[in-house]
Amino acid sequence: xxxxxxxxxxxxxxxxxxxxxxxxxxxxxxxxxxxxxxxxxxxxxxxxxxxxxxxxxxxxxxxxxxxxxxxxxxxxxxxxxxxxxxxxxxxxxxxxxxxxxxxxxxxxxxxxxxxxxxxxxxx
Numbered sequence: 001x002x003x004x005x006x007x008x009x010x011x012x013x014x015x016x017x018x019x020x021x022x023x024x025x026x027x028x029x030x031x032x033x034x035x036x037x038x039x040x041x042x043x044x045x046x047x048x049x050x051x052x053x054x055x056x057x058x059x060x061x062x063x064x065x066x067x068x069x070x071x072x073x074x075x076x077x078x079x080x081x082x083x084x085x086x087x088x089x090x091x092x093x094x095x096x097x098x099x100x101x102x103x104x105x106x107x108x109x110x111x112x113x114x115x116x117x118x119x120x121x122x123x
Contacts, residue, residue: 033059034115055118 020029033055035043043058052058069076 040116054120056120 043052043055046052046058047054052061069079
């Protein structure tokens with residue numbers, strides 16, 4: 001895959017979204033989501049603590065929060081600023097590029113573990 005293909009617009013996904021809108025409005029939408037290891041750990045810890053019943057409830061709550069914040073651009077900008085400030089603070093402990101690339105090469109040489117799969121528990 002070349003750079004042009006990697007950064008191509010998501011025409012097929014946009015067409016699919018358009019085709020599903022009416023049906024989704026009437027009956028909702030089910031989809032599969034992939035979370036990185038750190039995101040999955042964060043989410044599963046909250047399920048363990050009882051904050052969410054399962055990952056789908058967490059996604060529902062997170063999307064609802066995002067929708068509620070959407071009209072408040074000033075709050076979104078403030079949150080983004082804080083995220084950027086935290087990232088800048090992490091940059092103070094920057095490592096040499098050679099060291100980072102060596103670590104990445106070692107990680108990429110390892111086989112990828114199979115992602116865990118949440119199964120809905122029938123009640």
